[in-house]
Structure formats: C-alpha cells, structure tokens
Amino acid sequence: MRITSARVIVTCPGRNFVTLKIETDGGVYGIGDATLNGREMAVVAYLQDHVVPALIGKDARRIEDMWQFLYRGAYWRRGPVTMRAIAAVDMALWDIKAKVARMPLYDLLGGASRERVLVYGHANGGDIDETVEAVGRYIDMGYKAIRAQTGIPGVKLAYGVGRGDLHYEPADAALPTETSWNTPAYLDHAPKLFDALRDRYGFGPHLLHDVHHRLTPIEAARLGKSLEPHRMFWIEDATPAENQEAFRLIRQHTVTPLAVGEIFNTIWDARDLIQNQLIDYIRMTVVGAGGITHLRRIADFAAMYQVRTGCHGATDLSPVTMGAALHFDLWAPNFGIQEYMRHSDETDAVFPHAYWFEDGHLHPGDAHGHGVDIDEELAAKHPYRPASLPVARLEDGTMWNW
Ligand code: CS2
Ligand code: MG
Numbered sequence: 001m002r003i004t005s006a007r008v009i010v011t012c013p014g015r016n017f018v019t020l021k022i023e024t025d026g027g028v029y030g031i032g033d034a035t036l037n038g039r040e041m042a043v044v045a046y047l048q049d050h051v052v053p054a055l056i057g058k059d060a061r062r063i064e065d066m067w068q069f070l071y072r073g074a075y076w077r078r079g080p081v082t083m084r085a086i087a088a089v090d091m092a093l094w095d096i097k098a099k100v101a102r103m104p105l106y107d108l109l110g111g112a113s114r115e116r117v118l119v120y121g122h123a124n125g126g127d128i129d130e131t132v133e134a135v136g137r138y139i140d141m142g143y144k145a146i147r148a149q150t151g152i153p154g155v156k157l158a159y160g161v162g163r164g165d166l167h168y169e170p171a172d173a174a175l176p177t178e179t180s181w182n183t184p185a186y187l188d189h190a191p192k193l194f195d196a197l198r199d200r201y202g203f204g205p206h207l208l209h210d211v212h213h214r215l216t217p218i219e220a221a222r223l224g225k226s227l228e229p230h231r232m233f234w235i236e237d238a239t240p241a242e243n244q245e246a247f248r249l250i251r252q253h254t255v256t257p258l259a260v261g262e263i264f265n266t267i268w269d270a271r272d273l274i275q276n277q278l279i280d281y282i283r284m285t286v287v288g289a290g291g292i293t294h295l296r297r298i299a300d301f302a303a304m305y306q307v308r309t310g311c312h313g314a315t316d317l318s319p320v321t322m323g324a325a326l327h328f329d330l331w332a333p334n335f336g337i338q339e340y341m342r343h344s345d346e347t348d349a350v351f352p353h354a355y356w357f358e359d360g361h362l363h364p365g366d367a368h369g370h371g372v373d374i375d376e377e378l379a380a381k382h383p384y385r386p387a388s389l390p391v392a393r394l395e396d397g398t399m400w401n402w
Contacts (some may be wrong), residue, residue, distance in 0.1 A: 001026050001060045001100070006052045006089075008034070008044050011379035013346040015169050016040045016387060017318040019374050020047060020088035022096065024060045030095030031374055032088035033287045033324070036080055037316035038171050038389045046085045050074075055089065063093045067293045083265040083290045090291025091324050095369040105327035105370045109296070116361035117329040119313070119340035120145035120208055120233075124161050127151055128196050135197055135205070144360035145206035145233060145337060150193045156180045157390070159212040159402070169315055171387040181392045181400045183219060190223060194230035206233040206337075208259075213240045213401040214392075217249040224254030233337070234259040234281055234310070240401055244272035251278050259283050262312035266290065267298050274307050281310035281336050287321040288312060292328060299332045308336030315341050319351035323372035326355050326364035338362065350378050 002025045009019045018034040034043045051070065058066065070086045071077060098105040106112050121138045123146050125131035131150040138146045149160030157179035159170075190209070197207060209232060215223060220238035227235065236259040239246050250258065261283035264270055273279045282302050289295050299309055309332050311325045322340070329338050340362060343351075353372040354365025365371045392402040 001028075001096075003055045003058050003060050006055045008047050008052065009374060009376060009379055010040065010044060010384045011350055011382045012385045013350045013379070013382045014344045015171065015315060015347070016384055017347075017350075018043055018047075018088075019318065019320060019379075020092055021374065022055065022060065022089070022092040024096060026100070028096050028099050030060075030092035030099070030369065031320050031372060032091035032095070032291070033318040033320035034084050034088035035287065035316060035318050035321075036084050038387060039081070040384070042081050043084050046081050047088065051085050051089060060093055060096050063090065063097065063293060066090070066093060067291065071290070078266050078268070080263070080265055080288070084287055086294075087287045087289070087291040090293050091286060091320065091370065094292045094324070099369040102368050104364065104366045104368060105292075105324065106330040106364060109292070109327065109331040112330045113333050114330060114335065116358075116363050117326055117335070117338050118145060119143070119338045119357070119360065119362050120147050120206065122147050122149070122160070122341050124149040125151065126161060128193050131193060132196050132200055135201065139201065139205060142359045143205070145208065147208040147210060147339075148193060148197060149210065150189070152182065152185050152189045154185055155182050158186075159214070159392070160210055171316065171389050173388060174386040176388045177390040179390045179392045179402065181214060181394055183215060186214065187219060187223060187226070191226045191230070194227055194232070198230050203231060208233045208236065210236040211238045213237050215239050217246040221250045221253035224250060224256035224258070227256050228254060232256050236260070236283065237262070241269070241273065244270075244278070247273055247278035248276070257281065259310050262288065262314075264289065266294065267301060270298065270302075274302050274305050277305050277307070279307060281308050283310050283312050285311035285313065285317060285321060286324045286328060287317055292324060295328060299328075299334060303334040306334075308334045310336045311338050313339030313341060315343055315347070319343055319348065319353050320370070320372045320374075323353050323355055323364060323370040326362055327370055330364055346382075350375055350382065
C-alpha cells in the first residue's frame with residue numbers, strides 16, 4: 001500500500017488549524033493534525049519542504065519505520081515544529097492502518113481498557129463570583145471535573161480568563177497581546193477561589209487549576225500547600241519545567257497532585273520528572289509528542305512509576321487530535337483524565353467526527369480509524385489569519401512566562 005499524495009490543508013474556522021491528508025493507492029486515506037498555535041506556518045513549511053516529498057511512494061503500513069525515518073533522519077532532533085510534523089504523519093498512518101483493518105483505532109492499539117473517557121472542561125470568570133457561576137454551568141452540563149481560573153484584582157488580563165464560556169481562545173491578535181502578572185496578588189487570591197468553590201459545591205466535583213508557568217519552585221510549593229484543604233485533582237504547570245529538578249522542591253513541600261507537559265515534545269522532556277516520581281500526571285498529547293507511536297512509549301514509561309495521563313485538549317489542538325487522543329485514552333491502562341475545551345460549531349463543521357460527550361465523559365465512537373475527517377470544501381472557505389499567543393510582563397515591565 002503506497003502513499004500517492006500528501007496534502008497540507010490550512011483552515012481558520014474561528015482559529016487556525018493545519019491538517020495533513022495522506023492518500024494511498026488502495027484508495028484509503030488518513031488524516032493528521034499538525035497545528036502549532038501561533039506558529040502554524042512554520043510547521044506548514046516543514047511539512048511541505050521536507051516531509052511530504054519524502055512520503056510519496058513509501059509503504060503506508062510501515063508506521064514505525066516512518067517515525068524513525070522522520071525522527072533520526074532529520075538529524076536535528078526534537079522541538080515543537082519537527083515533532084508536530086512527525087505527529088501529523090503518524091496520526092494519518094495509524095488512521096489508515098485502522099481503516100484497512102476495519103477497526104476503531106483503540107481496538108488496534110490493544111482494545112478498550114474502560115467504557116468511556118473522563119474529561120474536564122474550562123470554567124473561568126473575571127472575579128470569584130463569576131467563576132463560581134461558570135463552574136455551576138459545567139456541573140449542570142454533566143461535567144465531573146472542571147478547571148477553574150479567575151481574574152486577580154489589579155492584574156490586567158490574568159491567564160485563562162476568557163471572553164465567553166466555552167470557546168476561550170488566547171491567540172487573539174496578529175501580534176501578541178500584552179498581559180500583566182503579579183505573583184503575590186495571585187498567591188493570595190487563588191485559595192479564595194477554591195474556598196468559594198468547595199463552599200458552594202462541596203467535594204463532589206473534581207477541581208483543577210492551571211498556573212501556566214507563572215511561579216518559581218518555592219512559590220509553587222506554597223500554592224500547593226495552601227490548596228491542600230481543597231483536595232485538588234491537580235495543579236498544572238506550577239513552574240517552568242526546562243529544569244526538571246525544580247519539581248523536587250515542590251514535591252518536598254506538598255501533597256497536591258502535579259501535572260506537567262503540554263509544551264513537551266518527547267519522552268526526554270519528561271524522563272526525570274517521571275522516573276523520580278516528581279509529577280502525578282503527564283500532559284503530552286498526540287499532536288505535541290510525535291503522534292500515537294511516541295505517546296504510547298511515554299504512557300508505558302509513565303505507568304512504571306504510577307504516573308497517569310492527562311492529555312492536553314485545548315481548542316488549538318484540532319478535532320483530529322481530540323479524536324486520536326480519545327482512542328489513546330480509551331486504551332491507555334494508566335489513563336488519568338482528558339482535557340476537553342469544546343471546539344466551536346464552526347470548527348466542528350469543518351471536522352466531522354465520531355466522538356461524543358455524555359455525562360462528563362467522551363467516547364471516541366466506533367468508526368474505523370480515529371473517526372475524524374476534514375470537509376475540504378468547507379475548510380477552503382476559512383482562509384488562514386495570523387494569530388499570536390499573548391505575552392506577560394511584571395508590573396515593572398520585566399518579561400515573564402505567559
Ligand atoms: C492551556 C492551554 O489547556 C491548557 O491547559 O495551558 O490553553 C494553552 O494556553 C494553549 O494550548 C496555548 O496554545
Ligand atoms: Mg495548561
């Protein structure tokens with residue numbers, strides 16, 4: 001079964017997505033996601049200039065060899081651009097293999113380990129009262145797990161505080177929007193949000209929170225400690241993880257569970273964190289970490305240390321990634337939770353999919369492959385629009401981590 005064509009499709013149904021469609025001489029095609037939020041065209045160029053020409057005529061069945069060819073064969077290993085291009089090819093080839101086998105992808109991976117996939121949604125508000133109301137709306141929709149973010153008094157545009165409930169998208173302008181940050185104000189305010197949420201809704205719903213790399217390790221330790229009474233499902237990205245050792249310090253001070261990894265690309269980014277049991281959840285997902293082939297290795301490695309998965313699922317990961325991730329989640333023995341920030345109706349129309357939400361869970365559906373397609377005609381009606389993620393500065397103007 002030879003690859004006859006590979007096309008990169010860029011579309012912007014509300015936000016930008018990069019999709020790879022691989023066709024074979026048998027007539028079966030596969031779809032992969034290559035979206036890198038705010039840097040989409042870098043991956044398009046990498047795919048078109050360096051990957052697509054090497055795919056034509058290759059055997060579509062040899063997924064492992066293709067992965068090794070694209071990873072080792074690039075010489076310049078790793079990085080978000082390269083790994084997203086590899087992920088797109090890998091996802092499309094697994095899609096093809098499962099379609100040819102006439103199986104949903106989770107069956108090909110080894111079969112379902114559970115009936116359905118626990119997901120968490122994003123509730124946010126300008127202040128604590130608004131966030132408490134937003135969490136209530138998620139509970140009413142059936143969610144069992146909810147991430148809560150709130151505005152901080154005196155801080156302009158704090159992370160995660162969106163415009164609109166369901167479709168918050170941070171990449172909001174062609175050039176980066178400037179937001180501000182104040183750590184002392186945040187550390188004071190965050191526990192008050194979770195006091196209010198536990199007061200109102202009790203300990204039934206799982207609560208999650210994203211720190212988005214804003215704290216130093218000792219500040220993260222203090223936050224973790226102050227949130228212990230609220231029994232968080234996790235706090236995420238409490239400090240930047242380039243230095244994986246930093247998490248040792250946080251760990252020494254708190255039993256609040258830690259999640260990390262949405263910006264990692266390979267198993268090497270998480271090796272120390274996992275094997276030293278410095279985290280509880282690994283957040284890499286299919287598009288970010290080189291596809292199903294590599295993510296499966298990460299999950300198996302994590303399982304040895306009782307680290308569970310918590311795949312990134314913001315709206316900048318297209319429905320193709322969501323579909324592929326849900327098959328992976330249904331299989332992964334050490335699955336923890338799946339992020340599910342809903343796509344807009346406009347996006348869903350461009351990417352018809354088999355997955356569905358019910359009672360706080362998603363199911364990938366039983367369509368053959370990963371169950372997500374692209375309507376190319378509709379996609380063409382939504383041309384690319386440059387969009388950047390924001391940046392953050394401290395009050396004195398110092399650049400900070402967004
Ligand atoms: C966030 C993301 O979903 C998350 O946990 O950290 O919204 C992140 O900001 C975006 O994916 C950036 O593209
Ligand atoms: Mg995050």
